[in-house]
Amino acid sequence: MDGEERFREIIAADEKVEPGDWMPEGYRQTLIRQIAQHAHSEVIGMQPEGNWITRAPTLKRKAILMAKVQDEAGHGLYLYSAAETLGVSRDELVRLLHEGRQKYSSIFNYPTLTWADIGAIGWLVDGAAITNQVALTRTSYGPYSRAMVRICKEESFHQRQGYEIMMVLARGSEEQRAMAQDALDRFWWPSLMMFGPHDSESTHSDQSMEWKIKPVSNDDLRQQFVDATVPQAEYLGLTIPDPDLRWNAERGHYDFGEIDWDEFWRVVKGHGPMNRERMAHKIEAWERGAWVREAAVAHAAKRTAARSA
Amino acid sequence: MSYSVPKIAGESDTIVGRTEDHLWARWEVFVRPRGGVTHVYSESVHAPDAETALLNARDTYLRRVEGVSLWVIPSGAISRWDEHQALPESRSEEGSARRLWEAFIRHRRGAQFLHAGSIVAADAVDAIVRARDAFLTKTDGVAIWVAPSEAIVAADPDEAEMLFEPFADKGYRQATYYDIPEEVGYM
Numbered sequence: 047m048d049g050e051e052r053f054r055e056i057i058a059a060d061e062k063v064e065p066g067d068w069m070p071e072g073y074r075q076t077l078i079r080q081i082a083q084h085a086h087s088e089v090i091g092m093q094p095e096g097n098w099i100t101r102a103p104t105l106k107r108k109a110i111l112m113a114k115v116q117d118e119a120g121h122g123l124y125l126y127s128a129a130e131t132l133g134v135s136r137d138e139l140v141r142l143l144h145e146g147r148q149k150y151s152s153i154f155n156y157p158t159l160t161w162a163d164i165g166a167i168g169w170l171v172d173g174a175a176i177t178n179q180v181a182l183t184r185t186s187y188g189p190y191s192r193a194m195v196r197i198c199k200e201e202s203f204h205q206r207q208g209y210e211i212m213m214v215l216a217r218g219s220e221e222q223r224a225m226a227q228d229a230l231d232r233f234w235w236p237s238l239m240m241f242g243p244h245d246s247e248s249t250h251s252d253q254s255m256e257w258k259i260k261p262v263s264n265d266d267l268r269q270q271f272v273d274a275t276v277p278q279a280e281y282l283g284l285t286i287p288d289p290d291l292r293w294n295a296e297r298g299h300y301d302f303g304e305i306d307w308d309e310f311w312r313v314v315k316g317h318g319p320m321n322r323e324r325m326a327h328k329i330e331a332w333e334r335g336a337w338v339r340e341a342a343v344a345h346a347a348k349r350t351a352a353r354s355a
Numbered sequence: 356m357s358y359s360v361p362k363i364a365g366e367s368d369t370i371v372g373r374t375e376d377h378l379w380a381r382w383e384v385f386v387r388p389r390g391g392v393t394h395v396y397s398e399s400v401h402a403p404d405a406e407t408a409l410l411n412a413r414d415t416y417l418r419r420v421e422g423v424s425l426w427v428i429p430s431g432a433i434s435r436w437d438e439h440q441a442l443p444e445s446r447s448e449e450g451s452a453r454r455l456w457e458a459f460i461r462h463r464r465g466a467q468f469l470h471a472g473s474i475v476a477a478d479a480v481d482a483i484v485r486a487r488d489a490f491l492t493k494t495d496g497v498a499i500w501v502a503p504s505e506a507i508v509a510a511d512p513d514e515a516e517m518l519f520e521p522f523a524d525k526g527y528r529q530a531t532y533y534d535i536p537e538e539v540g541y542m
Contacts, residue, residue, distance in 0.1 A: 049439070062465035066437035066498065110527045116418060123415045127398040130381070136401065137377050188465050189398070205542050206533035278539045339378055346404035
């Protein structure tokens with residue numbers, strides 16, 4: 047059996063494609079792009095939350111937030127490691143990000159203005175991410191699927207700590223409630239945008255679904271997220287900023303309003319509130335860390351030389 | 356996080372695929388889970404030396420209390436075989452210079468490599484053949500990795516407490532630490 051036939055057989059049988067297997071170049075490229083974008087998102091995602099570590103309201107919240115930001119770094123590394131099995135190096139992917147030739151999720155181009163935003167990110171942004179990632183545990187590429195399983199195990203902590211922050215604020219003073227509502231108002235639509243364009247507009251979806259890289263479509267995932275999240279907002283006594291949101295008994299789902307696609311494209315193309323700051327900070331951190339990376343190599347070489355002397 | 360970002364002008368179309376431009380070498384990481392009987396492959400890290408590789412592996416793959424033992428192996432020290440490659444039928448002659456190898460097996464697609472055991476062999480191919488004969492039944496082997504035993508760097512058991520315990524008292528890293536009412540659904 048030739049490689050292409052075997053590949054088709056593996057996909058058809060819902061088995062996993064593994065690094066040594068023959069795969070179409072398009073499959074490899076799509077995976078590299080998607081996994082790299084996912085990895086970059088984890089790494090850039092450290093910035094909006096890192097912004098609040100020094101200002102977390104209690105020592106406990108500070109410890110939790112540090113643990114969460116550390117997890118995001120770890121998730122980025124799992125994903126770079128999965129991408130490397132496709133014959134690309136982590137350093138190359140980092141370079142492509144820095145050159146603006148690869149993207150990260152637009153959600154991180156929004157600022158974190160108040161402490162409630164940290165709650166909203168855990169609840170909504172991680173909630174949306176989990177919806178997507180749980181589906182991706184079934185992706186056809188073995189290393190990507192295993193990275194998703196590992197990440198999903200840790201994401202539950204992220205969403206729960208965020209929702210707990212929202213619970214505390216929602217039960218708090220008038221000002222705290224207002225702060226929680228404001229965070230929901232600002233993060234609701236960008237969270238829905240995380241699932242990407244409509245299926246009818248998404249150029250990547252068909253082929254990705256056929257190869258089973260992406261097992262569930264953008265619109266189906268978005269609906270799942272809305273259905274799960276509306277009761278959570280109701281429990282908090284907060285209002286989702288969408289006048290068209292209502293339960294549709296016939297469909298068994300919530301109907302919701304149209305996303306502002308102009309805003310979506312504006313942010314994707316680099317004109318969101320924080321795009322420049324995020325990239326500038328990332329590149330600066332990489333450049334300022336260069337001496338550490340080089341010193342570690344020099345130290346290792348020196349120790350090797352001392353041992354063999 | 357999430358990543359359904361549509362492609363836009365200027366975004367890279369194809370990745371050339373350079374794998375050798377790292378300042379820090381790649382190390383493959385194996386973890387023996389708490390209560391586990393064998394070391395399980397945990398993907399890779401980059402590090403300038405073995406000592407840093409162990410620390411990076413700890414910070415990347417053991418941020419909770421999942422492991423009790425950690426191995427790192429330079430990626431280049433591993434020889435890899437899978438179902439697409441032909442393999443000699445017979446082992447090499449007895450009597451040639453032989454040494455100890457560690458074998459790792461992935462028993463089916465989608466599963467992770469597990470440490471299967473040690474074997475004495477003349478070279479990498481011989482080690483793979485012997486690992487196949489020792490650890491696989493006819494149909495169950497999807498892939499085999501072998502590495503010379505001396506290439507494995509294990510975390511010092513005396514330092515296990517220092518390596519693995521700092522996370523033990525950080526209960527807030529676990530989802531169950533947060534009291535979320537049932538009526539809001541699974542989270």
